[in-house]
Amino acid sequence: MSVMVTNMEQQDLQQWVSPLLDLCLQAGQAICAHYHAPASADYQSKQDDSPLTLADLASHAILQAGLTSLDATVPVLSEESVPADIAHRRQWRRYWLIDPLDGTKEFLARTGQFTINIALIDDHRPALGLLYLPLEQIAYVGIPGQRAATYSVTEDGGWSVCELVPPLLRPDQPLVVLASRRHGGERLQTCLEWVEKNWPCVARSNMGSALKFCCMARGQGDFYPRFAPCCEWDTAAGQALLEAVGGCLVGLNGEPLRYNCGDSLYSPPFYGMADGAHPLWERLLQVGLD
Numbered sequence: 175m176s177v178m179v180t181n182m183e184q185q186d187l188q189q190w191v192s193p194l195l196d197l198c199l200q201a202g203q204a205i206c207a208h209y210h211a212p213a214s215a216d217y218q219s220k221q222d223d224s225p226l227t228l229a230d231l232a233s234h235a236i237l238q239a240g241l242t243s244l245d246a247t248v249p250v251l252s253e254e255s256v257p258a259d260i261a262h263r264r265q266w267r268r269y270w271l272i273d274p275l276d277g278t279k280e281f282l283a284r285t286g287q288f289t290i291n292i293a294l295i296d297d298h299r300p301a302l303g304l305l306y307l308p309l310e311q312i313a314y315v316g317i318p319g320q321r322a323a324t325y326s327v328t329e330d331g332g333w334s335v336c337e338l339v340p341p342l343l344r345p346d347q348p349l350v351v352l353a354s355r356r357h358g359g360e361r362l363q364t365c366l367e368w369v370e371k372n373w374p375c376v377a378r379s380n381m382g383s384a385l386k387f388c389c390m391a392r393g394q395g396d397f398y399p400r401f402a403p404c405c406e407w408d409t410a411a412g413q414a415l416l417e418a419v420g421g422c423l424v425g426l427n428g429e430p431l432r433y434n435c436g437d438s439l440y441s442p443p444f445y446g447m448a449d450g451a452h453p454l455w456e457r458l459l460q461v462g463l464d
Contacts, residue, residue: 187302187317190244190294194304195313195325195333197240198290202308204232205275205290209309217282225278230254233274233290241270241292248294251434253407263434268296271433273407277383287382293410298432303414305384314338314388316411316418322391340420341393343449348377352386352395352446354402361401361443365463369397372454387412390448391419398446406433409441422450428459 208229217225234254241250250270251260263269270292275281277288286309294302306313311327322338343349351366370376379395389395413423413431423446424430431444447455 187294187320190302191304191315192333193240193244194292194315195306197237197244198292198304198306198313199311199327200240201233201236201274201290202306202311204236205229205281205288205308208232209281209284217278225282226254227275227278227281229281230275230278234272237272237274237290237292241272251407253405266295266434268294269434271295271300271407271410273384273405273411276408277385280382285382287385289384289388291384291407291411293407293414295410295433298435299430300410300414300417300433303411303418305388305411305415307385307388314391314415316391316415318414318417320418322415322418324392338391338419339393341390341396341448343396343452343454345374348375349373349397350395351376351378352389352398353378353380354382354386354400359401361463362399365399365401368458368461368463372457384408384412387415387446390421390446391415393448396448399444400446401443404441406439406441409444412446416446416448416450419448420450421446421448423447424459426459426463 217227220226231254234252238250238252248268248270249266250272251263252272252274254274273291275288276291280287290306292304293300303316304313313325315325316322324336324338325333328334349369351369386395386398390398409423409431410433416423422430423444425442425444431441
């Protein structure tokens, strides 16, 4: 399943990686400070009943200020942005799309399964994606058409780099389905039944937040079907990472997800595949389980 790459120059994208890593380290330290604080379980409910913690707000403030200082001409759309700050977002061709704390419910449940998501959107497509794990101090970075790698904090405060190898789906190994621990439903069950009928051995791993994209990128997960609602800041960085390592994130019509194309910021139902070229996925899309 081929993925179209944006027309941004390679140097234009690589220049962001180092400052983004340092910015995530700073925001991640703020998140961890709240995570280990006595009041870590305190939160307020937003209009959609999702929780908002002090950690969300602290990370948002750091990322908003840091990204703006990197290039004031590139606007920022965050899960915690106020409407006035993104009133003209439909006019943006290039912008940062961020989730300062993806997995707030996991943060509150103290599972440790939360991330910082940063994506650079160019012409409705994710051109660069970074997912940072604050507790582990590891970042997953993907630039579609160029490279995918992990960056880990070293003892001297630098970053060690490890290139990611494209995952391959092999018939002699279980197909690992990644799903949210909090979202199920009839459509997901129908999809899982189809996979089980069309692959010799299927295993399931439940986890929260965008960690599922990280697992697929490092070959520890093969398929992420999602039918429950989520937003564009939940998927953009993960899509860039998957595309950079040879995978894909597509709607049920088989087309890669696009961003900032409508009034709603909700993502459509989608399939994430670690080995995007495997013929199994073409068969799945032809079945049309939607």
